[in-house]
Amino acid sequence: MNVVLEHDGAQEKIMDNVTHLEVTGEGVIVSTLFEEPRLVKSARVKNIDFQSGLVVLDNRVLGND
Numbered sequence: 498m499n500v501v502l503e504h505d506g507a508q509e510k511i512m513d514n515v516t517h518l519e520v521t522g523e524g525v526i527v528s529t530l531f532e533e534p535r536l537v538k539s540a541r542v543k544n545i546d547f548q549s550g551l552v553v554l555d556n557r558v559l560g561n562d
Contacts, residue, residue: 500527500552502537511537525554
């Protein structure tokens with residue numbers, strides 16, 4: 498899976514070939530087999546497209562949608 502962060506109508510690539518994704522109180526932690534885990538602060542999972550292998554994160558404050 499590839500992970501992108503969506504903001505201001507654009508998508509920023511966070512990490513390719515993600516093997517693990519964990520939602521925490523601080524945000525979303527993504528990791529691969531060979532890279533250090535990365536915390537995307539204040540992020541939430543917006544959608545997952547399994548066919549395309551894409552996870553879209555968004556860091557909008559909940560309740561302001």
